[in-house]
Amino acid sequence: MIVVQYVTFDCAQPYELAAFWRDATGGEFHPETKKEDDEILLQGGGVDLLFIKVPEGKTVKNRLHLDLAGSAGTTRDEEVERLLGIGAKVFADRRNPDGTGWVTMLDPEGNEFCVCRAAHEYA
Template identity: 50%
Template sequence: MIPRHITVDAANPYQLATFWSQATGWPVSADDAPGDNEVLVEAPAPVPGLLFIGVPEGKTVKNRVHLDWVPDERTRDEEVDRLVALGATVHEDHRTPDGPGWVTLRDPEGNEFCIERSAAERAE
């Protein structure tokens, strides 16, 4: 068994998918458009896509599951700055003065996710 999608409830699926498309560099499916109730961000195989489904209720508590991301083209701190510029907000900062640690961010609808150090930073 392999995962096909990671599904996220959303107030505005297309808007949230657009944020994640910009964050990941993966495209929003050509089959999807603003106003659709299901919007897919297509990941490169074999990575599962991100599927955003419209729901009537808003997010009220901490996610039970969240994604930890590792930048592949930037440092952790550069990636955090880029994502904040796209609309994410810093929720908890777990960086330490000597370099290790991670940052927990929230996407535009409040879903938590973490940015860890890049492989190059961990190798140092």
């Protein structure tokens, strides 16, 4: 049996991108984190995320992305607004008039992720 240890982001600015995802997910920096590190580990927030500095920039659509959903008490639409406030951008709004659908967003380095309805919104 094997387990997923981290979801890793190749990026230009590991600390800055990790700070965005910390604010997005509620995760915390590993206790030994230094702002100038080329590898930054963000723990908690559902899954541990690792940010590694690479020389090349993002050039194509992600082949893997995160789907996020609000926790109890927040909705998809509230989370979209909150994420916009911390630096995300809307890439494609796929919300439907009946409340279904999702919003594809971009983090500060252009990585796609989706914001879906929370479990309590399906009731």
